[in-house]
Amino acid sequence: PEYRFDAVRSGTWLYGAWHPSFPPDGCKLAARLRARITQVRPVKAGECLGYDSEHPLARDSIIATVACGYYDGIPRANACGYAVVRDMRAPIAGLVMMDQMTLDVTDIPGVRAGDAVTFYGDGISLLEASKWYGVNRNELIVRLSRRVRRVYIGE
Numbered sequence: 082p083e084y085r086f087d088a089v090r091s092g093t094w095l096y097g098a099w100h101p102s103f104p105p106d107g108c109k110l111a112a113r114l115r116a117r118i119t120q121v122r123p124v125k126a127g128e129c130l131g132y133d134s135e136h137p138l139a140r141d142s143i144i145a146t147v148a149c150g151y152y153d154g155i156p157r158a159n160a161c162g163y164a165v166v167r168d169m170r171a172p173i174a175g176l177v178m179m180d181q182m183t184l185d186v187t188d189i190p191g192v193r194a195g196d197a198v199t200f201y202g203d204g205i206s207l208l209e210a211s212k213w214y215g216v217n218r219n220e221l222i223v224r225l226s227r228r229v230r231r232v233y234i235g236e
Contacts (some may be wrong), residue, residue: 098207112222113202114229116149118166120194123184130175130183142187145171148199150180152179154168154224155200155214162213165199166192176236
């Protein structure tokens with residue numbers, strides 16, 4: 082009744098994305114973007130990752146390469162934002178490339194190739210992720226490319 086007329090424009094509420102001033106009761110994020118780690122390598126302090134020459138590593142690090150990039154839906158950010166690996170947040174290290182990116186997993190024990198990485202969902206909201214990348218939260222949903230596999234759960 083607090084909305085005008087007899088219809089509501091649902092938009093990305095269908096995915097669990099809502100404006101923080103109107104959190105609907107019982108609604109939760111229904112979309113999650115995940116990828117896999119393809120390799121894990123030690124990298125020395127002072128080295129730069131990928132195409133990024135602006136953010137040399139401040140310490141010796143363990144770097145994970147992830148099979149996900151701006152073609153898949155992650156904005157082309159440079160050394161900002163996080164992803165969840167083994168239930169812990171790992172910072173994005175270096176520039177997000179077209180079909181891959183790197184994460185600093187130095188502080189996450191046991192990370193290996195094949196581990197799942199979550200960019201939103203699993204404790205990262207669309208609103209939080211959108212602030213890291215400087216985009217609208219709805220853009221994260223509509224940026225998903227056709228090559229991102231969709232898995233539908235439930236009926």
